[in-house]
Amino acid sequence: MKKLSFILIAILLATLGTWYFWPEYGDSYSEQQRQLWNQRRGLMHPLCIESYDNEGIIKPDTSGLKLFSGLKIRRYEQAQHVVKQSIKIDKALQQQQFQLRNQLAPSCSFVVNKQGNEQELPQEGLSSVQLKEQIKQGDTTAPLTYLLRISAQNEYRNPALNSWMGFQNARQHLMQAAQYGSRTAPFLLRYLETMRDTAATYDRKAYYATSTPFQTPKVPIFHGLESMPGYQEFHQELLQGNYEDFAVLECIIPEQDKDVLKRDIYNHLLSLSKKGDLQAQRHLVRMILEMFEQVPFRKDNAIREVHTAAANAIGRIPGFRNISYSLATGLVRLGIYTPEDSTEWAYYSEASQYAYRTARQGDLTCMYLWLRFGIETKDYFSQEEWENIFAFTHRLLETGYTPFIDYVSTHEAWPSLYQLIIRSYYPPASWEQIVQQCMSEQQKSVIEHPEDQFTYNLGYSDLGYAVSEFEKTFRSADPSTLHELEEWCDTCYRDGHLPALYAFARIYSQGIGVPKNPGKAYLLLKRALSEAIYYPNWTVYCDDNKDLLFRFGLVVNGATQFENSVKLQLISLVLDHSEFPGRDEQEAFQLANSMYHKFSGSPDDGPYLYVLGRIYEQGTGTPVDLRKALNYYKLSVLSKYPNTGCEKRYQKLVDEIGEEQEEDKASLQKSAVPSPSGD
Incomplete structure (x- = not known):
């Protein structure tokens, strides 16, 4: 018996010795690369890595580093020193990787x-052509899968408010899913249309007047998800793991309802996943990780959540509430509160673990999600x-x-x-x-497939793509085919095709491939305005090289709400053309009254100040007031981002009427209003 005991002890010691002294990494090229990457990733907690720059070097999050790197980092200067050291080490390790790659790397096979x-592929892995074919065959989930695909490509968020194309795509595919027998699509469709209609009733001008400067305000919208008829039935479907419906809802639901519903579904799927339910694990992974295709994970939010959790815990102690914030930092640095105390980070980490486990069993979607998002943890x-x-x-x-x-x-x-x-x-x-x-392959000409023109590449900032494509088509069109293009324009007018109306109006106002016709441009813009009121958060981004506003004789830098952009163009047509069918100066003045914009010294102030100045300079719908026009131009001239059109007209008026007194920027801002109303 003693002999057997000695043998067992010897085997145990030999095993422990082998385990302890056996090298962690092998000598192969792959193992050497793994070692270097583990050293790079071990420089700090993944939550403290904001991203990597375009050269592949680490970009630490300073606020996270100060919290999670221990008590020694108390001040900003110390954190900056740690950041610089981390970047220096990361660069050195990267150079070792490149040297190793240049000597030993195998070619891609x-x-x-x-x-x-x-x-072999799950539905979400199919190509767009294959998905379209399944839609034609009446597949119930294919319309929703296809909708999620194009939503991820265009980064639509809250399409009921932000994008004409986003809303049209969502409605079209939800209607198809409902037609093919989806039990949840009718509820989603009703919710989408309710939000859209509610958005049009808000007084945006009043809302913008109280918004914070230098921020793009978002119009409040209907968010009574639980009060919608059919919600309980829809909720039950989600609890059964109906991922496509949940993902579509994520695309259209406002933030107010999102977190509560997400936690409810997440906790339910998590409980099933812990019991070994593979289907629940797969749905959990898709629910958490696949949504990052729509909105990237915000590490700064997770960092703040950890700090807030610590502060709330201290605040419950009598007498400590007023100093809870400063004490909370100490608790985090001591390691009492860790990144795992962030609900968002916990969701992310657990979903990544389940993604890997399910991927090992051959699930292609989980392989993709783990490679793209999971390894970031x-x-x-x-x-x-x-x-x-x-x-x-x-x-x-x-x-x-x-x-x-x-x-x-x-x-x-x-x-x-x-x-x-x-x-x-x-x-x-x-x-x-x-x-x-x-x-x-590159997209084919818009004239070959006009119906697909607005399916891709039209998110928040890509309206310029539509405008430029239309312009190229008209510039290069054979004169004998222009009547076909004009018929296309008439069809878009009847259908209320918002991007097309915007593009056609520019074409006719400037005479791109067709004779100038400000009257038709004005008519198209009025039709566009009737649609634009439903999308108050859709923003047109402009810069010196891509001026999406009509040529006011000005350079635009910044962003303009789409509805305001259409109004500015309508007013501009009246200002630039003394007569055309439908021209109405009083209507132009009323449009100026209805624009919602708060002057904040930002680049997008320029178009508003320019148009308002010209209204008073020319007396469009109101008596001529050169002094008031001069003040509008001057407010732009004195700003950090002077508008070129305002500068030219300001100098012209100064030469004509002079300046009675110098007014500083503050007094001008006080007298300026978002529109001529109240003057």
Whole structure:
């Protein structure tokens, strides 16, 4: 018996010794790269890594670093020193990776299947062509899957308010899903239309008058989700793991309702996942991680949540409420409160773990989500996890999983961790060949497929794409085909196709490929205005090289609410043309009255000040008042972002009437109002 005991003890000691002295990393190229990446990721907690810059170097989050790096970092200067040291070490490790890659890296042997194997792929992995075919065949979930695909491409958020195309796509595909028998699509459709109609009834001018300067205010909207008829039935469907419906709701639901509903569904799926329910795990992963395609995870929110949790705990102690904020920082630095105390980070981390477990069992969607989002939570890669990064990549490309192929072909200004790992592992030329194979064909001419013109690449800031494409079409059109284009314009007018109306109005106002016709442009813009009131949060972004407003004789820098942009164009037509059918000076003055904008010294003040100045300079719908016009121009001239049109007209009026007295910027701002009303 003693002999047996000695043998067992010897075996145990030998095992422990082997485990302790056995090197953590092997000598292979892959293992050396894994070691370097673990050193880079171990520089700080993943929550403290804001991102990586375009050269692949770490960008620490200073506020997170101050909280989670221990008591030694108390002041901003100390945090900055740690940041600089971390960046220096990260650069050195990256150089080692590149040297290793240049000496030992294997070439890429991945096979890209652009066609996609429909038998192997889940529905969310199919190409757009395959999804459209399933929609034609009457598949119940295909319309919603396709809607989520184009929503992710265009980054639509709250499409009922933000985007004409977002609303049209959402309504069209929800109607199709309802027609094919979806039990939840009718509720989602009713909710979408209710929000849209409610948004049009708000007094935006009053809301903007009280908004915070230098912020783009969002118009309050209907958010009574639980009060909608059919909510209880819809909620039960979500609890059963109906992911597509939840994801569509995430795209359209306001923030007020989102968190409560999300936590409810999350906790339900989490409880099932912990019991080993694989389907619940898959739904949980998609619910958390796939939504990052719509809105990236905000690490700063998670950091604030940890600090707030600590402050709330201290605030419950009598007498400590007034100093809870400063004491909370100490609790976090001591490690009593950690990143795991953030609900958002806990969601993210747990979903990433379930994504990996499910991916190991062959789930393609979880492979994609883990590679794109899940590995961002890692500060250490095990040998199995490291090898699976490349195994999952091979499998996704081989089967033709469309979202992953699109992701690989995307060149991002701020590369993801996955992209950096791949670039550091394979020779640049070898990986670039894979990227080229993943790239899709360029869009065909708008005239060949006009019905697809507004399906892609029309998010918040891409209205300029529509305008430029229409302009190119009209400039290059054969004169004999112009009547077809004009018929197309008439169709868009009847349908209320908002981006097309906007583009056609510019074409006719400037005579791009057609004779100038300010009367028709005015008519098109009035039709556009009747639609624009439903999208109060849709913003037109402008810069010197892409002036989306009509040519006021000014340069635009900044952002303008779309509804205001249409009004500015209508007023501009009246100001620039002495006569055309339908011209109405009084209507132009009323439009100026109805614009909602708060002067804040931002670049987008310029168009408003320019138009208001010209109204009083020319006496459009109101008596001529050169002094008032001069003040509007001067307010722009004195601002940090002077408008070129205002500068020219200001100098012209000064030469004509002079200035009785110098007025400072503050007094001018006090006298300026968002519109001529009240003057």
